[in-house]
Amino acid sequence: MKFVYDDSISSYDFGPGHPFRGDRFPSFIRFLKERGEPFELVGYVGEPPTIEDLRAVHDEEYLNFLRVRSQTGHGMVSLDTPAFKGMWEAALSMVYSSMSAVRLALKERGAAGFGGAHHAGVNYGGGFCLLNDIAIAIRWALRNGVGSAAIFDHDAHHGNGTMDIFYDDDTVLYVSIHQDPTTIYPGVGFARQVGRGRGEGYTVNIPLPPGAGPSSYEMAFEELVRPIVESFAPKLLIAHGGSDPHFLDPLTQLGLDLRGLWKLGRWASSLPADHRVELLISGYNEHVRNWGWLGIVRGFASLDMGFDPEEIEGRAPNDDDYVIRRARLAIDDAKSVLSKYWNLS
Ligand SMILES: [Zn+2]
Known part of the structure; x- marks a missing residue:
């Protein structure tokens, strides 16, 4: 499988002491090369994103704000997201990355790469996200003849920006499994947030309790994500x-292990779609991140894990009965809300 990469994305860097540093991207590429992993690295594909591509998602005032702040690097984009010099170019590189992965996937069915800034909305950034590369790439694809798109957001955090952008839209299905928003940033992503107007039913939120591990994820995927997609x-x-x-992971309280991350990639590759993309972005435990990302993309490429998870992560915690019961309740609640729109058994 092809993996899209350009060094320019390493400029996406919030600076010393911040959990989101730019070296995470080249570090993973070196890791792939050192291990001789079977991914073909390719540069960005087609033309860079235009201002029209960005305007299809973000409002003019917010784009100007990012561009101006990017020149000095002064101030904040949001409480957790400092501005940095060159952040405009860095965010554009991430948009170009995701658009490239989509362009490749349209030609070859599947592609992987970096991207997924799901906290950026029409007129706001936050959660280390500046421009919503997923939404920009999808709007580009829809303008270029792709009839419909689904997003399977398996980041630990809910993608509030992506949800907001497509909240009224019935051509884009947004499905997210995430940690219960009453316990973590961004504080939204409740099962009852289902979309609005024509988009009602096309937003699918599956919040899981802290500690949720492989069996909770499997219930959420098989009982909701798969039938709906x-x-x-x-x-x-x-x-x-x-x-x-x-x-x-130090920023979240979920309980997935490396095999569980690999399964997320496998599941994504098993969903019906003519063209599939897997994008990587999050992970704040330096020791686990490259292995977790590798697990996801190997699963997505229909490869086995290719490494022994216990050597990396030690012994994973058991899926606690109490957590599974709470996950069961959360999934049943989401099913009762969503069965109005979808045929769920
Ligand atoms: Zn996250």
Whole structure:
């Protein structure tokens, strides 16, 4: 499988002491090369994103704000997201990355790469996200003849920006499994947030309790994600996330292990779509991140894990009965809300 990469994305860097540093991207590329992993690295594809591509998602005032702040690097984009010098070019590189992965996937069915800034909305950034590369790439694809798109957001955090952008839209299905928003940033992503107007039913939020591990994820995927995406039958599927649902991640409290991350990639590749993309971005445990990302993309490429997870992560915590019961309740609640729109058994 092809993996899209250009060094320019390493400029996406919030600076010393911040959990999101630019070296995470070249570090993973070196890791792939050192291990001789079977991914063919390719540069960005087609023309860079235009201002019209960005305007299809973001409002002019917000784009100007980012461009101006990028020149000095002064101030904040949001409480957790400092501005930095060159952030405009860095965000454009991430948009170009995701658009490239989509362009490749339209030619070859599947592609992987970096991207997934799902906290950026029409007129705001936050959660280390500046421009919503997923939404920009999808709007580009829809303008270029792709009839419908689904997003499978398996990041530990809910993608509030992506949800907001497509909240009224019935051509884009947004499906997210994430940590219960009452316990973590961004504080939204409740099962009852289902979309609005024509888009009602096309936003699918599956919040899981802190500690949720492999069996909770499997219930959420098989009982909600799979039947809903199968029924929607998108032309294009973008799956995205990273290693932050891992039990060792310092910014989240979920309980997924490396095998669970690999399964997320496998599941994404098993959903029906003519063209599929997997994008990587999150993960704040330095030791686990490259292995988690590798697990996801190997799963997505229909490869076995290719490494022994216990050597990396030690012994994973058991899926606690109490957590599974709470996950069961959360999934049943989401099913009762969503069965109004989808045929769920
Ligand atoms: Zn995250």
